[in-house]
Amino acid sequence: MEAIASDQQQTDDPFQSLKLASHDVLERALQNGRSTCHRCNGSRMFYCYTCHALLKSLPHEEIPEIKLPLNIDIIKHPNETDGKSTAVHAKLLAPNDVNIYIYPCIPEYEDHKHEIVLLFPGVDSISVEDIPAHVQKMCKMTAVPGKETTDSKEESFPKRLKLDLQECSSSLIENKLAKHCVTAEQKTKPLLKKAVFIDSTWNQTGKIITDERLRALMKVELKTRKTCFWRHQKGSPKEYLSTIEAIYYFLIDYHKDVLKLDYKGEYDNLLFFFSFMHRLIKTKLGASKP
Numbered sequence: 001m002e003a004i005a006s007d008q009q010q011t012d013d014p015f016q017s018l019k020l021a022s023h024d025v026l027e028r029a030l031q032n033g034r035s036t037c038h039r040c041n042g043s044r045m046f047y048c049y050t051c052h053a054l055l056k057s058l059p060h061e062e063i064p065e066i067k068l069p070l071n072i073d074i075i076k077h078p079n080e081t082d083g084k085s086t087a088v089h090a091k092l093l094a095p096n097d098v099n100i101y102i103y104p105c106i107p108e109y110e111d112h113k114h115e116i117v118l119l120f121p122g123v124d125s126i127s128v129e130d131i132p133a134h135v136q137k138m139c140k141m142t143a144v145p146g147k148e149t150t151d152s153k154e155e156s157f158p159k160r161l162k163l164d165l166q167e168c169s170s171s172l173i174e175n176k177l178a179k180h181c182v183t184a185e186q187k188t189k190p191l192l193k194k195a196v197f198i199d200s201t202w203n204q205t206g207k208i209i210t211d212e213r214l215r216a217l218m219k220v221e222l223k224t225r226k227t228c229f230w231r232h233q234k235g236s237p238k239e240y241l242s243t244i245e246a247i248y249y250f251l252i253d254y255h256k257d258v259l260k261l262d263y264k265g266e267y268d269n270l271l272f273f274f275s276f277m278h279r280l281i282k283t284k285l286g287a288s289k290p
Helices: 024-032 087-093 110-115 128-143 170-180 202-209 243-258 268-288
Strands: 071-076 098-102 116-119 194-199 218-220
Touching: 024 268, 071 087, 071 243, 087 098, 087 243, 087 268, 110 116, 110 128, 128 218, 128 243, 194 202, 194 243, 243 268
Parallel strands: 071 098, 071 194, 116 194, 116 218
Antiparallel strands: none
16 A cells, blocks of 8 residues: 555655554664764764765664665766765665666666666656556567667667568567567566666756666656655655655556556565654654744
């Protein structure tokens, strides 16, 4: 069950129905005060947002670790303040499945673009539930010679799948497609290997989203939800999510609409730090009111 979906009434604790690990470890750390990061020697609380590492003073066995159904790449704008970003939460809680890159130092995605989505709203974006059909379409277009993408100047991908119709029978073509495309019957097999998120303010996204290394990726737009972020951008709609919220909601939609599985709170702990800080800040704000 989604506890903080946009169509639900916001409460004092919008995370109350999530399956979260105990915050006792964070409460104890809060009482003990700030510690020094063993890597950069910076004064930090809970974790180092610069080194993307938990503090040694925090019992790591009490911090949840999550396995994700696909890899997550976060591309961070160089001017995004480390201490204000929630992107690090994903790296700390799913360390084996999440990578953070500082733009412009980002990977090349061209060779695997049919297995990767970029989370970004726009007129050419698709919904999460449309991902399977879009991937199938890309596979078919790239397996048959002469079929090109919407940009006729771009060579279809992948090159190794191009077939010579004069040498290949139709059955062979179907076999080639079967190896690289997920069929409707394979509902529990992941269609994607990676999802890419941009971590920046809305005004800073322009240069990143137009980068040639990202332009060929299929763009996905999330359903509308309201943010619970305490650092909401001034003048922007309440539907502008923080990075960790966007990752969380994408994974829920991917789990239900693409993998066709019942959601039982598998990714709720991605909001482990976020929910604790939300409660802490709301409590302080409430206490400061006359």
